Structure formats: structure tokens, C-alpha cells
Amino acid sequence: MKIHFIAIGGSAMHNLALALEHKGYKITGSDDVIFEPSKGRLAAKGLLPESFGWFTDKITADLDAVILGMHAKPDNPELLKAQELGVTIYSYPEFLYEQSKNKTRVVIGGSHGKTTITSMILHVLNYHGKEVDFMVGAQLDGFDRMVHLTEENDFIILEGDEYLSSPIDRRPKFHLYKPNIALLSGIAWDHINVFPTFENYVEQFKIFVDSIVKGGSITYNSEDPEVVKVVEASENPIRKLEYKTPEYTIEDGETLLETPEGPMPIEVFGKHNLSNLAGAKWICQNIGIDEDDFYEAIGTFKGASKRLEKIAQGKTSVAYKDFAHSPSKVAATTKAVKEQYTSRKVIACLELHTYSSLNAEFLKEYSGALDAADEAVVFYSPDAVKIKQLDEVTEEQIANAFNRSNLKIYTNPVAFKEYLFKSDFNNSVLLLMSSGNYGGLDFNELKEVVER
Structure with missing residues (x-):
């Protein structure tokens, strides 16, 4: 072709x-x-x-x-x-559907966690040598590409993004996949340039659940009230399988997952990631991986690229980079790091970079999002606001939105870099949350600062 x-x-x-x-x-x-x-x-x-x-x-x-x-x-x-x-013109998701019409389609949806859950599933399947087609939104260890398509594989694992399909097809991508097996991890308002109200945003997930092939299944996070409402209200004749965060403990900065065989150390941490793990486990079991084999494989999963990715480590210092930008994900990630490192100072730096996060009206959704951090910093570029043709956002608006009196705010990349490079990271955790790069921050240079 x-x-x-x-x-x-x-x-x-x-x-x-x-x-x-x-x-x-x-x-x-x-x-x-x-x-x-x-x-x-x-x-x-x-x-x-x-x-x-x-x-x-x-x-x-x-x-x-x-x-x-x-x-x-x-x-x-x-x-x-x-x-x-x-x-013939296809959008990206339309073409993926064409390539998978005769396969069992497994689609992972949700406002957050979908890349990590998809990555966990692929890691476990790869560990046990089970060949599947896939599309995932991050580069994974052990995989050459983020997309793999064959004629012979029975299953395809698709990360189900709710953003638009193409400039001439305004449907959310995950409406086009028609899953046989689906997962819904959480619903938290995002992409306000496309979905101007929360109700309009939630409607997209209702359509997703109703698009599941009759007789298929939805595995859903029963701890998210919006997810529960959407799934329980659906009259689609499908199996509804709930999951929740498994029991875990933290000892000396190591997370131990409770399993039928006793506590098991794992590389990922945070309540949201343990919830992701539970969802991944049920999907793997639907595909034919039993529980013991899942646990054996997941112990070696280090995370998807840019999802709580460790980028530096000194004797008493560590730095993580995370793709978090929506209010719920920022809050969950910050809490996870503080829970993992209770005796260390957590310095959380968030770049407001997306259309939603730079919208003056949407900013109030960030109230309390950085509360778990000992030191909280927000960076944004006024130029980015102009490029996105948004109304001006002031430092005062940001300070009020986050509802934190000692919030540090930087609008100049040079000043933000100076702050970081002059900081003392002894007995500290640096958390960098952004879908951008803080106006050109050199992460290799920063690594040397954190580790010195």
C-alpha cells in the first residue's frame, strides 16, 4: 500500500x-x-x-x-x-481502526493514567512473550516504537485519547475505536478549548462507554464518582467490572504492594499509580495473563517516559519529571511524592503550558493542587499566553487560584533557572511537572546540580 x-x-x-x-x-x-x-x-x-x-x-x-x-x-x-x-483520507484513529477491524480491540480511556496503564499492560505482555499490536503515547523500555501493527496478532492495545481526531474530524479519537474490552480510569475536566463545559466533557465519556461492542466489557475505577455515574448510567449490554486501589505500604522510601503471596516491592509509587496498576491487572487477566504472572512482571515496571520519571539522584537528593498538567493529576503526583519521601523537603515546580492551564477562568481548578509540597513554584510564559491568543494572566490571578500564600511565581525562564540552580537540594525531592520545557531548561545541566 x-x-x-x-x-x-x-x-x-x-x-x-x-x-x-x-x-x-x-x-x-x-x-x-x-x-x-x-x-x-x-x-x-x-x-x-x-x-x-x-x-x-x-x-x-x-x-x-x-x-x-x-x-x-x-x-x-x-x-x-x-x-x-x-x-481516501483517514484521521489517525480512523486508520488505526481500519487496521484493527478484525482484532480484539482493548482501549484504555480516562482523563489521566491512560498512558501509564497502557504501558503497564504492554510491559506485562512483553515480559511473558505475548505478541500484540499496540499504540501508546510514550516511549517504553524494550519497545522500538510507540505503534506496532501486524496482520497476525489477535489483540491490539490502544491508548484512548479524548482529544479531536483531525482538523476535519472533530470527534474525540476514542469514539472511533469501538472497543471489545475497555477501561475508564478517571474523569477530570480538561481540553476546555474543545469542551467548554464540564458537562460537555463528561458527555464524551458517555459516548465512549456506549461505543463498546455489545457483549464487551468496561473495567472502571470505582473510586472516581464521575466514572461510576457514567458507567452505571450506560444501558449498553456490556459487562461492568470495577477496580480500586490495592493495599500498599511504604517502608524506607520503597513501596510494597500487598499480594496473595505477601508484600512485594515495586518501582512505581503513589496512590494514583497503584490504582493504575489495579486497572492494568484486570485488563491483563481479560487478555489471558493470570494474577501470579502479572505480579511477577509488574515488579520490573519502571514507568512510562515522563510519567514520574527519575532524572537525577544524589546521596540525599532526587529529581523527577512528570507530564502532569491538569489540576487533578498535579495534586495526585505531588501527594504521591510527599507520601513516598515523608522525611524530605518536596519542591514542586509546575509549568502552566496548556491552553486550559493558561485560561484565567479555568485557573481556579488548581486550588490546593500544590498543597502537599513543602515549597511550591509556578512558571508560565506570558508569550505562551499571547501565542494561544488568550486573555492576559497575571501573577495575582495565579496566586489567588492556587490559594497558597507562599507560592513562588516565575514568568522569566532565566530567573526560574537561576532559582533552581541556586537551590540546595540536600535531603530534598525536586518534582518538575510540565508538558513543556520551562522555556528551554537544560535537564542535563540540572541533573548535575541535583546530584552534586
């Missing part, structure tokens, strides 16, 4: 391109800019466009399909040419 990618450089798009190249398809692509690591990974397989930009001569009638990335605009010249020629 000949497939052309419009906006091939995105994290998800370039991984799909690599997966299809590995499958034997002929792949071409375009983009106006491509950054690392996408650039190097595409180049290594001969898929990097010769020139950046959009070129209508790449769109020909002999293409089997065009895959349209979210980064492209509805008036993209290559898209218009494909529409004119009548070439």
Missing part, C-alpha cells in the same frame, strides 16, 4: 509512519517543521521529507490513502488536492 502522511512529524504520526514502514507499506510524508526525536527517527528509515513545507505534487491518484495529522490546517494544500482527486 502507498500511504502519504500530511503532518508526518508529530509524535503519534511519525510513530504510525514507522510502524507502517516496518509492515512493508510505501510511506511518504510532508510537514512544515519537524523536531527531534521525530526528525532523526524518520531520517533513519528514509522517511524524512527532503524539504519542509506542503507540496501538492506529492498527492497523486495512485495513493491508497492519506493520513491527516492534527497539526495540519483544514485548508492545507495537500489536503485540498487529495479531496479534489478523491483519495
